[in-house]
Amino acid sequence: MGYGGLIVNVIFSPLTPEYVGWVKENLDPIFCDDTRGILALDEDTGKVLAVCVMDQWTVNSCQTHIAIKNPWVIRHGFMHEVASYIFEVSKRKKIFGLTPSNNKKAIKFNKHIGFREIGRLPEAYDDGVDYIVYQMDKEDCKFLPQTLEQEAA
Numbered sequence: 483m484g485y486g487g488l489i490v491n492v493i494f495s496p497l498t499p500e501y502v503g504w505v506k507e508n509l510d511p512i513f514c515d516d517t518r519g520i521l522a523l524d525e526d527t528g529k530v531l532a533v534c535v536m537d538q539w540t541v542n543s544c545q546t547h548i549a550i551k552n553p554w555v556i557r558h559g560f561m562h563e564v565a566s567y568i569f570e571v572s573k574r575k576k577i578f579g580l581t582p583s584n585n586k587k588a589i590k591f592n593k594h595i596g597f598r599e600i601g602r603l604p605e606a607y608d609d610g611v612d613y614i615v616y617q618m619d620k621e622d623c624k625f626l627p628q629t630l631e632q633e634a635a
Contacts, residue, residue, distance in 0.1 A: 491525035492555055494563045497535065504530050509549040511535045520563055522555040531555045534564045543576040544568060550591075561595055565625035575620050583612040592616050596624050 497505065497519025505511065505519065508530075516539045522532040531552040538545040546564070550556065568574050579597060581588045584607075597616035606613040620626070 490531070490552070490554065492531060492558055492560075493523050493525045494559070495521045495523055497521055497533065501530060501533070505533055505535060505549070508551070509533060509535060509547050511537065511547045514538070520560075520567060522552075522560045522563075532560050534560075536568065538578075539572075539574075543574050543578055544572070545578045545580070547579070548591075556595075561625045565623050569620045569623060569626060577618045579616045580613045581616060582607040583614050589614065596622060598622075 497517075498521075501521055502513070511517070514537045517535060517537045519533055519535040521530055523529065524531055532550040532555045533548070535547040536544045537547075546568075548564075550560075568577055577597075579592065580603075581592060583589075583602070595618075597618045599614055600617045601615040603613040603615065605611065
């Protein structure tokens, strides 16, 4: 397995205190009592390749914050790990996310992985910059095993 000519072995791990500093520098979420996370790490170096931080857990949903340093991890299981944890392990039905309307790269990524826009909060991020509210439902998630099986059939 590799990306850009580099051999990378990816492992997935829960977010642990030793990586909180990296997450704050690269994602800057507000850590809450219910904050959880999944890291994608280079097995050989321990370098963080991606992280998904989850918070604001309710009976049916949670909010996610994602930072990806190496897009190779998407093709090799990162989003499957995230979806499995939220939808199957934690038994939630929906994922929500907020994205500033001027972050074109994140908007493209959100659409690519299956989020849909459900609303906007006008100028909630900054003057002239809306927050876009995204949602992904379990039954529409393309990263769960049953969805993958349905697509193959």
